[in-house]
Amino acid sequence: MKRLLTLVTSLLFAGLIATISTAHDFKAGNLEIGHPHARAMVPGARVGGGYLKITNTGSIDDTLISITSDRAKETEVHQMSVNNGVMTMRPVTGGLTIPAGQTVELEPGGYHIMFMGVEKPFVNGEIIKATLTFEKAGSVDVEFAVGSAGGARSSATDNHTDMGGMDMSKPQ
Numbered sequence: 001m002k003r004l005l006t007l008v009t010s011l012l013f014a015g016l017i018a019t020i021s022t023a024h025d026f027k028a029g030n031l032e033i034g035h036p037h038a039r040a041m042v043p044g045a046r047v048g049g050g051y052l053k054i055t056n057t058g059s060i061d062d063t064l065i066s067i068t069s070d071r072a073k074e075t076e077v078h079q080m081s082v083n084n085g086v087m088t089m090r091p092v093t094g095g096l097t098i099p100a101g102q103t104v105e106l107e108p109g110g111y112h113i114m115f116m117g118v119e120k121p122f123v124n125g126e127i128i129k130a131t132l133t134f135e136k137a138g139s140v141d142v143e144f145a146v147g148s149a150g151g152a153r154s155s156a157t158d159n160h161t162d163m164g165g166m167d168m169s170k171p172q
């Protein structure tokens with residue numbers, strides 16, 4: 001009995017260490033979700049960007065169909081692109097496909113997760129909980145680590161704070 005307890009304790013401990021060292025990977029079925037992170041938001045900002053990497057190790061395509069977070073009224077997948085020098089951002093309709101055997105990266109300047117209607121701006125060092133729902137793999141809880149708003153590509157996120165003229169409504 002004592003031996004078993006020791007074993008359980010050491011397993012728990014090993015698990016804890018593993019959790020700490022790989023704090024940023026999540027799994028849902030055949031999907032591996034790497035390093036969800038979000039930018040710190042300036043005071044008063046209502047919109048923030050989130051980024052992560054999704055690898056589909058399976059043999060069938062999957063689709064990210066929705067995201068929810070209790071820190072945002074609405075959370076969407078957006079695609080940012082530059083047309084004739086103008087940066088535009090629009091919701092991805094019909095979900096984001098994660099092709100079999102491939103990795104899709106949500107990163108500044110491309111696909112990203114958009115937290116909208118945020119009451120309490122994200123601050124450096126905090127963790128934002130969110131749930132991703134995939135068509136095949138189902139739902140998985142993930143945690144976005146909030147980092148500094150600075151950095152070379154911060155202008156992409158800064159634009160999110162000033163969307164007065166941008167049509168954020170979903171088509172149809």
Ligand SMILES: [Cu+2]
Nearest residue numbers: 078089112114
């Ligand atoms: Cu966006």
